[in-house]
Amino acid sequence: MTLEHSVLFSPQKIGAYTLKNRLAIAPMTRVSADKAGLMTTEMARYYQSFAESGFGLIITEGLYTDKRYSQAYRNQPGLSDIQQAKSWQPLLSSLNASGTLLIAQLMHGGALSQYNKYQDHTRGPSAVRPLGQQMPFYYGQGQYPLPEQMTMQDIREVIKGFVSAALFAQSAGFHGVEIHGANGYLLDQFLTPYSNRRSDVYGGLLANRLRLYREILQAVRAAVGDNFIVGVRFSQKKVNDNEHTWPEAIEAAWQTFTLAKNSQVDYIHTTEPQAWAPAFANSPSLAALAKHYSGLPVIANGGIVEGEQALDVIKHQQADIVAIGRAALANPNWVDAIKYGQALRAFDYDLFKPIANLENASRYLDSVS
Ligand SMILES: Cc1cc2nc3c(=O)[nH]c(=O)nc-3n(C[C@H](O)[C@H](O)[C@H](O)COP(=O)(O)O)c2cc1C
Numbered sequence: 001m002t003l004e005h006s007v008l009f010s011p012q013k014i015g016a017y018t019l020k021n022r023l024a025i026a027p028m029t030r031v032s033a034d035k036a037g038l039m040t041t042e043m044a045r046y047y048q049s050f051a052e053s054g055f056g057l058i059i060t061e062g063l064y065t066d067k068r069y070s071q072a073y074r075n076q077p078g079l080s081d082i083q084q085a086k087s088w089q090p091l092l093s094s095l096n097a098s099g100t101l102l103i104a105q106l107m108h109g110g111a112l113s114q115y116n117k118y119q120d121h122t123r124g125p126s127a128v129r130p131l132g133q134q135m136p137f138y139y140g141q142g143q144y145p146l147p148e149q150m151t152m153q154d155i156r157e158v159i160k161g162f163v164s165a166a167l168f169a170q171s172a173g174f175h176g177v178e179i180h181g182a183n184g185y186l187l188d189q190f191l192t193p194y195s196n197r198r199s200d201v202y203g204g205l206l207a208n209r210l211r212l213y214r215e216i217l218q219a220v221r222a223a224v225g226d227n228f229i230v231g232v233r234f235s236q237k238k239v240n241d242n243e244h245t246w247p248e249a250i251e252a253a254w255q256t257f258t259l260a261k262n263s264q265v266d267y268i269h270t271t272e273p274q275a276w277a278p279a280f281a282n283s284p285s286l287a288a289l290a291k292h293y294s295g296l297p298v299i300a301n302g303g304i305v306e307g308e309q310a311l312d313v314i315k316h317q318q319a320d321i322v323a324i325g326r327a328a329l330a331n332p333n334w335v336d337a338i339k340y341g342q343a344l345r346a347f348d349y350d351l352f353k354p355i356a357n358l359e360n361a362s363r364y365l366d367s368v369s
Pocket residue numbers: 026027028029030060061062105180182183233271301302303304323324325326327356
C-alpha cells in the first residue's frame with residue numbers, strides 16, 4: 001500500500017513551527033561524540049541522512065545539560081557549553097535545505113549515569129541503588145552505583161542546567177528542546193516512588209514527585225520565550241525496568257498531562273512498548289490520554305514499524321505525529337519505503353554490537369546490504 005496521499009504526509013503545527021509531515025526520528029543515544037562532548041562529522045552525516053530521507057522532525061539523542069551530575073554515558077554529546085552547542089551548527093545549516101526541524105533532547109542521567117567525565121559518583125532523588133544492570137552496549141558493566149541523595153542546592157543546579165542548555169540550543173539555531181522526563185532518567189526517578197523516598201516537597205504525593213518537571217518546564221519556557229519549541233517526554237517503562245506502570249494509573253495521566261499543558265509546553269511525547277496499546281486496564285493509550293487531558297499536539301512512539309501502523313495511530317486520534325526509532329535505523333530510507341509501499345528490513349540488535357555507536361551500525365548495514 002502506498003501512503004503518499006495519506007495524513008502522514010500532511011503538515012502539523014507545533015508551537016511557532018509547522019512540520020512538513022507527521023514523521024519524526026525518535027531520540028536515540030549513539031555514544032559517538034568526541035571526548036569534549038562535541039558532535040562529530042560522522043554524527044552530522046547520520047542525522048542528515050534522516051532529513052534527506054524525508055523525516056519532518058528529528059529529535060536528537062539525549063544531550064547532557066551541565067558539568068555536574070547529568071552526563072550518563074561515555075561519548076555522549078552535551079549541551080553544557082557554547083562549543084558543544086556550536087558543534088551542531090553545520091548540521092542545522094544543512095537541514096535548512098530539506099525543511100526538517102531539529103529538536104535537542106535535554107537529558108539528566110541522575111542515578112542511571114554509567115560514566116561522567118565531570119564526577120566520580122552519581123546523585124539522584126534518594127540514595128537507592130537503581131534496579132537492573134548497566135548497559136554493556138554503552139560501555140557499562142555490573143550494578144549501577146549507589147547514588148547520593150540530591151540536596152536542595154543540587155536540585156536548583158539541575159534546573160539551572162536545563163535552562164542554560166535550552167538557551168545554548170536556542171542560540172545555536174535548534175528549533176526547540178525536549179525535556180527528557182522518561183525512561184528512568186533523573187526526572188522519571190523523581191516521579192517513581194521506589195527511586196524517590198524523599199520526605200521534602202519533592203517526595204511523597206504525586207504532585208510533589210512531579211514538582212521538578214513543573215519547575216524545569218516553567219523555567220525553560222520563561223527563558224526561551226514563546227517562539228522556541230518546548231516539549232516533554234513521558235513513559236511508564238524505564239531502560240532499567242520494563243515492567244513499571246504508573247501506580248496512580250489514570251490519575252497520574254491526568255495530573256501529568258495537565259501539568260504539561262499548564263507549563264506552556266508545545267507538545268507531549270509519549271513512549272510505550274506499543275504506542276497504540278492501552279496504558280492501563282481498559283484505558284486508551286498513553287498518547288491518547290496525553291491528547292485528551294492536554295489538548296496539545298502529541299508525538300507517539302514505540303513499536304511502530306510499518307507505515308499502516310503509523311497511519312492507524314494518527315487516524316484513530318491517538319496522536320498527531322509518530323516517532324520512529326529502530327525501524328528507521330534498520331531502514332535509513334524508511335520514509336520513502338512506506339510512502340511507496342516498498343519492503344522493509346527487520347531490525348536486528350546486531351546493529352548495536354558490541355557498542356551501539358555509529359561506526360558499528362555502518363559496518364552492520366554495509367554487511368547486510
Ligand atoms: C539505541 C537506542 C538509544 C536510545 N536513546 C534514547 C535517548 O537518548 N532518549 C530517549 O528519550 N529515548 C531513547 N531511546 C528510546 C527510543 O527513543 C524509543 O523510545 C525506542 O527505541 C522505542 O521506539 P521504537 O520501537 O520505534 O524503536 C533509545 C532507543 C535505542 C534503541
